[in-house]
Amino acid sequence: LVGQFLIDREGIVRWTFTEVLESGLQTFKAPNPEELMSAVSQVAH
Known part of the structure; x- marks a missing residue:
């Protein structure tokens, strides 16, 4: 499992990106x- 996220100043997760890697495949981008x-500009406003 691979994941990235953005958290605002109040500590609320506003954006996430997750992907599961299948064995033998490098599918994460x-x-x-x-x-x-x-995504950052949407969190900032």
Whole structure:
């Protein structure tokens, strides 16, 4: 299991990304910078 998350100043999780890796497959792909900045801008407002 792979996961990433953003937490706001109050400690509330506002965005998550999780993926389960199947054995033998490297399927995890981190969000690209545009996807991450989009999530951050939504949390900031």
